[in-house]
Amino acid sequence: MHVNALVTFPTGDPADMAALTEADRARLEVMQQWQERSGAYLQLQGTRPQTIAHALTDSPAGLLAWIVEKFQDWTDPAAKLPEDAVDRDRILTDVSIYWFTGTAGSAAHTYYERFNDPAMWTPRDRGTVPTAIAVFTTDVTIRRFADKVHHVVRWSEFSRGGHFAALEAPDLLGADLRAFFRTLD
Amino acid sequence: MTNNDITAYRIAVPQADLDDLRERLTRTRWTRDLPGTGWERGVPASYLRELAAYWATGYDWRAHEAALNAYPQFVTTIDGAQLQFLHVRSAEPDATPLLLLHGWPGSIVEFADLIGPLTDPAAHGADPATTATACRAETWARSSPRSWAARPRSGSSACTSTRWSPSRPVTRPTWPR
Numbered sequence: 001m002h003v004n005a006l007v008t009f010p011t012g013d014p015a016d017m018a019a020l021t022e023a024d025r026a027r028l029e030v031m032q033q034w035q036e037r038s039g040a041y042l043q044l045q046g047t048r049p050q051t052i053a054h055a056l057t058d059s060p061a062g063l064l065a066w067i068v069e070k071f072q073d074w075t076d077p078a079a080k081l082p083e084d085a086v087d088r089d090r091i092l093t094d095v096s097i098y099w100f101t102g103t104a105g106s107a108a109h110t111y112y113e114r115f116n117d118p119a120m121w122t123p124r125d126r127g128t129v130p131t132a133i134a135v136f137t138t139d140v141t142i143r144r145f146a147d148k149v150h151h152v153v154r155w156s157e158f159s160r161g162g163h164f165a166a167l168e169a170p171d172l173l174g175a176d177l178r179a180f181f182r183t184l185d
Numbered sequence: 186m187t188n189n190d191i192t193a194y195r196i197a198v199p200q201a202d203l204d205d206l207r208e209r210l211t212r213t214r215w216t217r218d219l220p221g222t223g224w225e226r227g228v229p230a231s232y233l234r235e236l237a238a239y240w241a242t243g244y245d246w247r248a249h250e251a252a253l254n255a256y257p258q259f260v261t262t263i264d265g266a267q268l269q270f271l272h273v274r275s276a277e278p279d280a281t282p283l284l285l286l287h288g289w290p291g292s293i294v295e296f297a298d299l300i301g302p303l304t305d306p307a308a309h310g311a312d313p314a315t316t317a318t319a320c321r322a323e324t325w326a327r328s329s330p331r332s333w334a335a336r337p338r339s340g341s342s343a344c345t346s347t348r349w350s351p352s353r354p355v356t357r358p359t360w361p362r
Contacts, residue, residue: 005288045289060206061213061237065228067290068236072224081232090294092240093249097292099206100198107289164291170298177303178311181281 001127002154002180004134004165004173007031008145016144027140034140038073041066045111053105060099067095074163076137086167127151132180134173138162154180194258194269196250203246210241253293256300271296276305 010017010028020028035042044052056063068082068091075085082091098104114120132154135141139162146152156176161169218230256271271293274280283303287295302309 059213060209060240061215061233064237064240065233068233069228070290072228088236088239089244089249090297092236092244093246093253093294094290094292095240096206096244096246096249097294098290100202110289164295166285166287166295166299167297170302174299174302175311177283177299178306181283184281 001129002132002134002177004136005139005163006133006135006141006146008140008142008149011145011148016148019144020142024142024144027142031140041070042111045108046115047112049105049108049112053108056098056104056108057102060095063099063104064095066104067091067098071164074138076160076162076168078137078160079162085162086164090167124149130184132156132176134158134165134176136161136163136165136169136172154183191259191261194260195254196258198246198250207241210237213237249294252297269293271300273300273304275303276307280304 052066056066071082071086071091075082079085082088098107126148127150129151130153131150133141133143133146133150133152133156135155135157137159143152143155158165158169158172161172165173215234216230219226223229256273258269258271260267260269262268285296285299287293302311
């Protein structure tokens with residue numbers, strides 16, 4: 001399994017907190033601030049998805065704003081605007097897919113499902129699948145926490161590309177995928 | 186469509202939907218930005234108006250629809266929910282099967298620049314020693330009655346996207362590997 005944009009959570013073990021590097025602490029801080037400053041979409045989709053669904057399904061301008069905010073917030077900070085990170089037509093094709101299929105609502109509901117899925121929040125055994133984790137500029141993944149829940153065999157950090165790594169840095173992500181799966185043969 | 190069927194699929198958005206989108210965009214009732222504010226409060230109206238205008242008049246959906254349709258696409262039903270996916274075969278004989286999953290607010294378009302190099306590395310200037318790609322799209326979109334596969338249901342959290350993923354599509358009797 002190869003993942004990027006993985007969110008990791010503190011384990012509750014004081015020893016893990018004490019062992020965090022300065023970079024880890026900075027990521028943890030970003031994650032905590034994120035909840036307060038830009039987590040509106042998460043709370044809304046996680047708690048009242050059907051209410052926002054009406055607006056998103058009726059207004060393409062509203063849907064565009066709802067999605068393009070994420071291309072602004074989650075792309076490489078070096079990009080001043082969404083289209084500096086991802087081709088404008090690609091962004092619009094993505095939004096068009098949600099629009100034409102009328103699926104902004106059902107997509108929002110997946111957050112509600114996650115919020116209300118007990119399996120999401122119960123501790124589980126550490127994974128056994130060999131896992132590669134790619135960390136791009138906007139990611140807040142912390143190695144020490146990831147190791148507690150996943151069988152991490154590869155860890156790659158990149159200084160270019162953000163949350164939408166496949167669109168922002170397909171060369172880096174593609175090379176990392178190939179390098180990782182080659183080792184599993 | 187019974188539960189085990191995998192059906193070939195092509196995207197074909199009706200012209201009426203394109204016309205409706207353009208009309209809605211041009212009739213948008215715009216809000217105003219508070220003086221002296223920017224992205225920290227959300228998407229600025231000035232930015233959104235310009236992007237929406239381009240979506241309505243400059244952006245060519247049909248060109249992008251055709252690009253998506255260049256990939257073999259399929260629809261199927263898993264756990265009662267319909268989904269659409271791409272399955273792109275590799276140019277290499279011993280390619281590793283690979284399943285690509287996206288999150289919100291992504292879509293299959295996220296993989297537009299990855300599929301070529303992964304499935305046909307030689308043609309993209311890379312070592313063909315690794316290859317692959319079975320590429321899935323969306324477990325959680327698709328609710329349009331006019332297809333791309335669409336029946337979301339409750340009780341399927343994001344966990345489902347992984348539950349749906351690794352082996353299930355490829356173990357279907359009609360699925361070669």
